[in-house]
Amino acid sequence: MLCQFSLAQAPNLTNWKIDTLPMGDLIYKANQSENDWLFVQSGDTWEIVNNPYSIQKGDSLPFSKKFIYKKFKLFKGKKIVKKTSDGYLIGFKNGEFDGSLYFMDLKRRGVYEIEKELTINNFFEFQSRIYAIEGLYFGKIIEIFKDNGFWKTQTVSNLYDIPKLIADHNNEKLIVGNQYIFKLGKDLKTIEILKSPFYWGMLYPSSILIDNEDLYLSMRKGVLKIKKFDTQPTYEWFTPK
Numbered sequence: 654m655l656c657q658f659s660l661a662q663a664p665n666l667t668n669w670k671i672d673t674l675p676m677g678d679l680i681y682k683a684n685q686s687e688n689d690w691l692f693v694q695s696g697d698t699w700e701i702v703n704n705p706y707s708i709q710k711g712d713s714l715p716f717s718k719k720f721i722y723k724k725f726k727l728f729k730g731k732k733i734v735k736k737t738s739d740g741y742l743i744g745f746k747n748g749e750f751d752g753s754l755y756f757m758d759l760k761r762r763g764v765y766e767i768e769k770e771l772t773i774n775n776f777f778e779f780q781s782r783i784y785a786i787e788g789l790y791f792g793k794i795i796e797i798f799k800d801n802g803f804w805k806t807q808t809v810s811n812l813y814d815i816p817k818l819i820a821d822h823n824n825e826k827l828i829v830g831n832q833y834i835f836k837l838g839k840d841l842k843t844i845e846i847l848k849s850p851f852y853w854g855m856l857y858p859s860s861i862l863i864d865n866e867d868l869y870l871s872m873r874k875g876v877l878k879i880k881k882f883d884t885q886p887t888y889e890w891f892t893p894k
């Protein structure tokens with residue numbers, strides 16, 4: 654699931670307590686926490702578990718690790734995968750300064766680089782088209798499309814934050830950056846919904862849940878609840894009891 658969870662449900666906070674927001678010096682202490690949290694569905698409930706970090710996100714590749722390394726020479730890097738009708742879009746992150754977008758043809762097993770110096774943070778579909786949130790220092794939304802048989806990209810919107818997560822909400826998209834939340838409308842224009850009172854990018858947000866007017870973000874150290882996130886946001890910080 655590439656949109657990082659967005660069902661109309663709240664996480665199970667039974668064993669969690671409201672704590673002080675990690676502002677000021679507290680953000681540095683929270684950054685050193687050994688707990689990185691993630692929302693995981695268990696039956697009808699969303700539980701909060703420690704994040705089992707993986708070097709691959711998105712769809713599965715039907716190829717061996719040896720084959721992938723032989724084709725890309727980049728197997729050690731993190732990758733995010735989006736299956737298409739004719740193959741796989743693969744965003745590689747190989748270190749802090751190295752990222753690229755590739756396409757692997759399903760029938761021919763051929764590989765070509767779509768674009769260099771792209772740090773793909775997530776793929777998503779919107780209005781029957783494929784997009785991605787991208788960025789390392791400056792963020793943007795790109796469309797990925799086929800032209801004369803080859804996949805290409807074009808910029809749809811530039812952002813003044815690095816987009817990390819994306820979720821569905823009321824036939825639009827919510828984009829979570831390091832400190833801001835944006836809304837992507839049907840006209841492909843983005844507007845800022847809110848700016849966080851602390852720089853949650855230091856706590857690596859990992860997943861989103863939306864429950865009517867409230868939004869939950871799992872991250873390092875705790876879970877942030879934003880009440881009435883789209884109109885009059887207020888914040889609550891939860892940590893384990």
